Amino acid sequence: MDLKTQKMYEAFFALEDLREILRQTSPDHRFNDEQQKDFDGVLDRINSIIDEIRSNKGNYNLKYISKNIEIRDKEECFINIGPIQAGGRLTNEARKAVIAYGDGYSVCDQCLSPFRLDYLKKPPVGEFCEEVAGFLGMDVARVVRGARNGFQIVTNALLDKGDIALVSSAAHYSVCLAIESVGAIWKEIPLNESNVVTEIETAEKIEAVKEKEGVLPKLIAISHFDYLFANEHDVQGIAKVCKEYEIPFLYNGAYTVGIMPVNGKKIGADFVVGSGHKSMASPAPSGILATTDEFKDTVFSTTALQGDITKRKFGVKETYLLGCTVMGAPLIGMMASFPTVKERVKNWDEEVKKSNFFIDELLKIEGSKVVSEMPRKHTLTKVDTTDSFDKIAGTHKKKGYFFTSELKKKGIVGIFPGATREFKLNVYGLSWDKIRYLADSFKDIARKYELDVK
Amino acid sequence: MDLKTQKMYEAFFALEDLREILRQTSPDHRFNDEQQKDFDGVLDRINSIIDEIRSNKGNYNLKYISKNIEIRDKEECFINIGPIQAGGRLTNEARKAVIAYGDGYSVCDQCLSPFRLDYLKKPPVGEFCEEVAGFLGMDVARVVRGARNGFQIVTNALLDKGDIALVSSAAHYSVCLAIESVGAIWKEIPLNESNVVTEIETAEKIEAVKEKEGVLPKLIAISHFDYLFANEHDVQGIAKVCKEYEIPFLYNGAYTVGIMPVNGKKIGADFVVGSGHKSMASPAPSGILATTDEFKDTVFSTTALQGDITKRKFGVKETYLLGCTVMGAPLIGMMASFPTVKERVKNWDEEVKKSNFFIDELLKIEGSKVVSEMPRKHTLTKVDTTDSFDKIAGTHKKKGYFFTSELKKKGIVGIFPGATREFKLNVYGLSWDKIRYLADSFKDIARKYELDVK
Secondary structure (H helix, E strand, O other), rough: OHHHHHHHHHHHHHHHHHHHHHHHHOOOOOOOOHHHHHHHHHHHHHHHHHHHHHHHHOOOOOOEEOOOOOOOOOOOOOOOOOOOOOOHHHHHHHHHHHHOOOOOOOOOOOOOOOOOOOOOOOOOHHHHHHHHHHHHHEEEEEEOOHHHHHHHHHHHHHHOOOOOEEEEEOOOOHHHHHHHHHEEEEEEEOOOOOOOOOHHHHHHHHHHHHHHHHHOEEEEEEEEEEEOOOEOOOHHHHHHHHHHHOOOOEEEEOEOOOOEOOOOHHHHHOOOEHHHHHOOOOOOOOEEEEEEEHHHHHHOOOOOOOOOOOOOOOOOOOOOOOOOOOOHHHHHHHHHHHHHHHHHHHHHHHHHHHHHHHHHHHHHOOOOOOOOOOOOOOOOEEOOOOOOOHHHHOOOOOOOOOHHHHHHOOEEOOOOOOOOEEEEEHHHHHHHOHHHHHHHHHHHHHHHOOEEOO | OHHHHHHHHHHHHHHHHHHHHHHHHOOOOOOOOOOOOOOOHHHHHHHHHHHHHHOOOOOOOOOEEOOOEEHHHOOOOOEOOOOHHHHHHHOOHHHHHHHHHHOOOHHHHOOOOOOOOHOOOOEEEEEEHHHHHOOOOOOOOEEOOHEEEEHHHHHHHHHHOOOOOEEEEOOOOHHHHHHOOOOOEEEEEOOOOOOOOOOOHHHHHHHHHHHHOOOOEEEEEEEEEOOOOEEOOOOHHHHHHHHHOOOOEEEEEOOOOEEEOOOHHHHHOEEEEHHHHHHHOOOOOEEEEEEOOHHHHOOOEEOOOOOOOOOOOOOEEEOOOOOOHHHHHHHHHHHHHHHHHHHHHHHHHHHHHHHHHHHHHHEEEEEOOEOOOOOOOOOOEEEEOOEEEEEHHOOOOOOOHHHHHHHOOOOEEEOOOOEEEEEEEEEOOOOHHHHHHHHHHHHHHHHOOOOOOO
């Protein structure tokens, strides 16, 4: 960790120590002698830290936050190309919001009747939900506990035990688990020869299920871009087929909502699921579930049961959401990032351009291949360096770790440790400068180990 | 907001601006002229802010974090006696951890095979889960997305459509929704004349269900202390009855786990559910679900299905948990708070003593009553001031709001706005000084409005 980052953390933590004194002396902050001494001590400490940052001189004292929890420097000291992390990196605003709203139920300060998260005016959660719905071209949206909780809400509402739901052969495990968790069964739609699901495979699979099981699938859930290759699947065509068979279609936008423009109704989706921590610059666990007027009363149905003794009812509480979902830091982070997120999706073409630039450079390294479809339509890519970097790994004493180690020396992290055959990387959000540096670094490492670079 | 708190936030936010520059210039932080200027500017700004804090002089410039999201001062500038917030207030360590691990998947940096949250060594999530299990006297524990997600995992695993589960007549809506969400039905065990559920009412209700429905309930879920009165229910006796009927017993520790000692096996619980944001000093949404060796394979069962085309299986992923649960800030906050939480439960008697002291003082105000059982065994209490403060509200031009307004002037927040009849408050974690100040404040307000104070 470089000194600036180290000292930045020291300053943050000193400020939290100061905050602790303020909390202990609330409401009036009349300090006794000891508290005054502590308070002044913290202020002195912050001044010294700022001096150290300015002069770039000082000691490295800080490693742990609390027992065994290390401070993290992946975003400050490295270029992080981890496949799942890029779109969930917090905005500056989200980081500020999380500082202010970390405490348990802090967003609930002004919860008034009818006591439901999406009715909150301060902070403006209700308005946020409405904006999210509009942003996705849907009628209504809710914040959920991650995309997988979004899937779960839909499967809970739509599927019974033994029902069949279709997913892609490249579906993420979480959508499969959401189906399995209600006792339903997931079956796969095959990828075509381009590793893509289209309306053709979808219609064939529906027919096959109908033929074999005598029933239609009750739900079809497909990722726009899958987690495996980040290939683009024909969601619009699939939605059309779903409409024809009258099967509800869930658009899985874990890798799209928040980084590229998504219009659920244009696509023909009945449900749009997004991930806050994957693509909306939010802390985990957070996500959104949006739907249409047609389905809102099904997935966001309110509780129907009543106490047999007390005759209590729980009014507007939404059953499958279990009432309020994300009451804290992830919600406020998501809300604070949202203005930036709405803007950044407009830059998607540029992000894809950067992705293709990097991949083209990588392909100049002899033997390197791309497993994902080409040209890239996404910033996440699966590459295959079996015939380039893995050849080095074969004889290197560090084996595959030589590669992650070389990258780390250049300040690059996020590739699976030791991987030199197939691995994924994501360049979302990197500036052109960083993209060029990244490409140069890969080529430098190749040259160092005498691989041919075009 | 007082100046110190205001300036504290300004310093935090300036540090985030500095961090943003570090992020944009990673990995080497070689600044161009403009970046250097910005960086120096932030350092200057922090120095000025520290000067302002020191001299307690300066302007109030900061109100919003991001569009419409206000900075929050409930813990720094007030004594917060909100009924649900006290146990979820972050520790200093948790606040530091959240700063370091706010980014989406930040805890996943070192996720290695078999790729499951509770296998993580860095940060030590696995160790944490084991410690939580031990702390609760149970065999195995997992982090979940709030207590309600803990209920949901159990109801998903144990209940089928139409099954009956028993809850208390004072049960929180979230446990009822968790039951309803799987198509099961909740029925209520009545409170006795002391507003408490004991083994007697439980056994009678089981028999009544058996008699009327011809089946036994499949689950009994009872709060140790309920949310309505924070009365203590006879969980040990109830557990005994459950054992006799071989009905699984879920101990709802939303108001106990993390603030008082809880030993699930001694109680006889099959499941212990705790809430991170309610009682474990963690950001929302977070919670824990602990169980025994007998039930672990049922509730934490791993996925059994397989892709019909790809033959994929998802190995160790736990179906009802949907794989990994809380990947971010709430998890790291919970972990960072845990050493403090383990210690603080030992002070529960003192917390209850403070609670009783405050309540006794409140009762000195003519006409004031307590709805909860007495003496208090908890820090959360429902009081009834219909014959004291509500009499003032009847003629005051602000109506009930006079009371919250008077309290606010004294730096006390958390009581439901406008409430002067029955309302709840929670004094958990307040120092004796604050407790005395709180009691004096209530009495001062009473005297101001000419209520008799003994």
